[in-house]
Amino acid sequence: MDKIAVLVPCYNESKTVKKVVEDFRRALPEAVVYVYDNNSTDGTAALALEAGAVVRHEYQQGKGNVIRRMFREIEAEVYIMVDGDDTYPAEAAPEMVRKVVEEQADMVVGDRLSSTYYTENKRPFHNFGNSFVKNCINRFFDTNIQDIMTGYRAFSYQFVKTFPVLSRGFEIETEMSIHAADKHMQVDHVVIEYRDRPEGSVSKLNTFSDGLKVLSRILSLYKNYKPLAFFSLLSGILAALSVVFLIPILVEYWQTGLVPRFPTLIVCGFVLIAALQSLFAGLVLQSMEQKNKQDFEMRLIQAKESFERIRAEEKKETIE
Structure with missing residues (x-):
C-alpha cells in the first residue's frame, strides 16, 4: 500500500503532463504519481513515464471511466486526484494530505472559486456553470461545498473504496460531491490559486454538451438520493x-x-x-x-x- 497516491487522469496532455508529474513529485516526495492515459495520441504516456510517473492505461474513453479504474486498482492511505493540465498548484497538496491524515477528512476539495478562478478562467460560461451547479447542489442536498466541479481533491481510503463510480465523463466530480453530502461524510476545503491552461493546451470540456450532462446527472442523483x-x-x-x-x-x-x-x-x-x-x-x-x-x-x-x-x-x- 502506498502512503500517498497522486492520481492523474490524462487525455492528450503532452504540453503539461511532464510538469505536473515533476511538480507533485517535488511537493510530495513520499508519494507515487500514477498517470492513467486515456487513449492519448500525442505522446502523453511517454512523457509521463520520462518524468517518473507510473503509467497505466484505460481504454474506455471518459474521465469517469479512468477514475473508476484508478479507484479499483490503487491501494493507498491517502489519494490526491488532479488533472494533468497544470491548472492546479502542487504546493497545496501537503495541506490537503494533512487534513485527511490528521483531521480525518473523507474528502478535501481544492477550492478554486474562492480565489482566482473567475479572473483566470477565460470561458465566461464555465464561470456561470460552476456557480450555478454549486448553488443547486448546496440547496438540494443541504450542504456547503465551495467548489463542486474542481478536479483537485484528496480522499481517504474509506471514501475511495466505498464510492460507486457511475459517471463515465466529466460529471464525476459532481457525483463525488453529491455522494459525500448525502452520506454525511466529512468534507474540508483548501483554497487554491487556480491558473488557466498554458498556451497550446486545449480543454476537452465542452461548455454546453458537458454542462447538460452535469445538470442531467444532478437531477438523476437527486431522484436517487432524495x-x-x-x-x-x-x-x-x-x-x-x-x-x-x-x-x-x-x-x-x-x-x-x-x-x-x-x-x-x-x-x-x-x-x-x-x-x-x-x-x-x-x-x-x-x-x-x-x-x-x-x-x-x-x-x-x-x-x-x-x-x-x-x-x-x-x-x-x-x-x-
Missing part, C-alpha cells in the same frame, strides 16, 4: 395541473348540473391517480434509500477493517 422530495414535487405538479383543469368542470356542474367535458374530467382523474402513485413511489423509495444508507455505514466499517488489515500485514512483512 426520492421522497423528488416524487413529492412531481406529485404536487401533477395534482396542481389536474385541479386547475378540474375546477371549471366542477363549477359548471354545480351551476347547471351538467358535465359537458367528459374527456377533460377523465384525464384529470387519471392525472390525480398518477399524482398519488408518484407520492407512494417516493415513500417506498425513501425507505429503500434509508436501508441503503445503513448498508453504506456497514461498508465503511468493512473498508476500515480492510485498511487496518493491510497495514498490519505490511508491518509484519517489514519486521520479518
Whole structure:
C-alpha cells in the first residue's frame, strides 16, 4: 500500500503532463504519481513515464471511466486526484494530505472559486456553470461545498473504496460531491490559486454538451438520493395541473348540473391517480434509500477493517 497516491487522469496532455508529474513529485516526495492515459495520441504516456510517473492505461474513453479504474486498482492511505493540465498548484497538496491524515477528512476539495478562478478562467460560461451547479447542489442536498466541479481533491481510503463510480465523463466530480453530502461524510476545503491552461493546451470540456450532462446527472442523483422530495414535487405538479383543469368542470356542474367535458374530467382523474402513485413511489423509495444508507455505514466499517488489515500485514512483512 502506498502512503500517498497522486492520481492523474490524462487525455492528450503532452504540453503539461511532464510538469505536473515533476511538480507533485517535488511537493510530495513520499508519494507515487500514477498517470492513467486515456487513449492519448500525442505522446502523453511517454512523457509521463520520462518524468517518473507510473503509467497505466484505460481504454474506455471518459474521465469517469479512468477514475473508476484508478479507484479499483490503487491501494493507498491517502489519494490526491488532479488533472494533468497544470491548472492546479502542487504546493497545496501537503495541506490537503494533512487534513485527511490528521483531521480525518473523507474528502478535501481544492477550492478554486474562492480565489482566482473567475479572473483566470477565460470561458465566461464555465464561470456561470460552476456557480450555478454549486448553488443547486448546496440547496438540494443541504450542504456547503465551495467548489463542486474542481478536479483537485484528496480522499481517504474509506471514501475511495466505498464510492460507486457511475459517471463515465466529466460529471464525476459532481457525483463525488453529491455522494459525500448525502452520506454525511466529512468534507474540508483548501483554497487554491487556480491558473488557466498554458498556451497550446486545449480543454476537452465542452461548455454546453458537458454542462447538460452535469445538470442531467444532478437531477438523476437527486431522484436517487432524495426520492421522497423528488416524487413529492412531481406529485404536487401533477395534482396542481389536474385541479386547475378540474375546477371549471366542477363549477359548471354545480351551476347547471351538467358535465359537458367528459374527456377533460377523465384525464384529470387519471392525472390525480398518477399524482398519488408518484407520492407512494417516493415513500417506498425513501425507505429503500434509508436501508441503503445503513448498508453504506456497514461498508465503511468493512473498508476500515480492510485498511487496518493491510497495514498490519505490511508491518509484519517489514519486521520479518
